[in-house]
Amino acid sequence: MRLLRKSTVVIFVRHAATCPHFEDEAYPRCDCSKWLRWSRAGRQHRQASGTRSWRAAEEKAAQLQERLNAGESPATSAAVVQPTIATLAETFLMRKRSEGVTATTERKVKHHIKLFCEFMDARGRIFPADISVTDAVEFKASWSNWRSSVTRQKGQQNIRGFVKFICRSEHRDEILAAFGKIKATRADSDRLAPKPFTEDELKKLLAQVRVTFPDPVKAARLTALIHCMVSTGLVIRDTVQLEIDDIRGGRLSINRQKTGKSVTQRLDKDLHAELLAVINGNPKYVFWSGTNQPETAVGVWQADLRKLMDDAGVRIKGNLSHRFRDTFVDFSLGAGWSIDEIAAALGDTVTVVEKHYANLASKRMEDRLAKLPVRTW
Known part of the structure; x- marks a missing residue:
């Protein structure tokens, strides 16, 4: 018959985060919760002593020790195996x-x-x-x-x-x-601050597409991808996984992959026609082939955008496709959209949009401020 190792009840303290003695679980003189700990049959057990007094906890420990010595297994501790x-x-x-x-x-x-x-x-x-x-x-x-x-x-x-x-x-x-x-x-x-493209940078970037990617099919698809993100503010994953049904009738209607929030916008008729023209034969998606993982597909498009921006001389390290989303917000503010309308178009909350774009500084913003009336004397 296997002999069980004797169980010894130990008092320990679960200190509050504000307790100056939180590093010492054996400190007896604070007002934090006192607990009891012991091992039996290879399992560690704990239970609250029900007191914050060390002396009272010692009495509880002594009572429990007597029960353990007598071979009892307190139901409060032994009934459940504690997961690691x-x-x-x-x-x-x-x-x-x-x-x-x-x-x-x-x-x-x-x-x-x-x-x-x-x-x-x-x-x-x-x-x-x-x-x-x-x-x-x-x-x-x-x-x-x-x-x-x-x-x-x-x-x-x-x-x-x-x-x-x-x-x-x-x-x-x-x-x-x-x-x-x-x-x-x-x-x-x-x-992480918003860094929208200027109109000159956008023109330069789009003009570079056919230079960096001379294949006409690839160039047309990459151009459509950029047009879509700049015009709608979609993040790259939502754009890459855009379904044909999402743009039926010239309206964009999706649920964002990241948040699940609904996005509904009216598409420019030329953009709608452009998106339909670059469908790659997949019966469901505009840009994604559907043969690999979405993350892999996004990575391929991002690599193309990184090379394109490098060649065009407009890349900012650490800030890639999200600049298209920033450009959408910058343009929309200039066109008179409200923060509520922009938040709805992006599938974000007003709070998130206000926080991220509170300090938006751009050439478009400077131009807008320059046109505002000023006091004259």
Whole structure:
């Protein structure tokens, strides 16, 4: 008969994020929740002591110790097998896939969760309840070599989602609070600021298409792609996956791939005719062949746009196809569109549009301001 190792009840503290002693789970004199921990048959168990007093927790621990020594298995702790962080990571990723996230999003989430699990495993944190505020703070500090604040913000968003999934109640709130916020750097803000093409740049870019891509079919399709994005503000993925049914009757009507929000616009009749003229034989899509993954198709078009912009001398590093969307907004503002109308056309909220385009600076904006009446004396 196998002998069971004696279980020893240990008191530990789940500190609030604001507690000055949050690094020491054995600190007895703060007003944070006291918990009991022990192991039995290779499984670790925890339960709340129901008190914030260390002395009262010691009494609870002594009572529990007597029960364990007598061979009892407290139902509150032994009834449920506690899943590990690693096991929950697999479940979390399975849920993400069931939500229909893109392959790119799934890959990024998987990468961030893997880093989190490896960090906690190296510290001996096997179960979610093992994670401390200090662990969260020091894990975040390890991101210092990530290339931009935007990358860190996206990573933190994914990791916070995982923490919400695996942690519960007060413990979850404490860990989430420990991550804090990430402020965008000036360099990132400048890089992400709207950079619409000027009319001269657009003409130069379009004139370069047949020079860079002499094949007439490819040139016509790339020109139509640019015309579509500049005229409608569609992001490149929505444009590449544009369906023939989406432009029936000269009206654009889609649900955005990223947000699921509806976009409805009236198309210029010449643009509508141009889009129908470049259909590549696929019975469903205007630009996409449908034979590869959407992300792959988008990557091919982006590579063509990158080369085209380089050849035309109008490329800004780190800002590629989104400049067409910026150009649409810039033009629409000049044409008298309201922010509400632009938000509806883009499939974004008014708040997002106002935030992103609040400081739009462009030649078109300068021209508009120059035409406004001024006070005379």
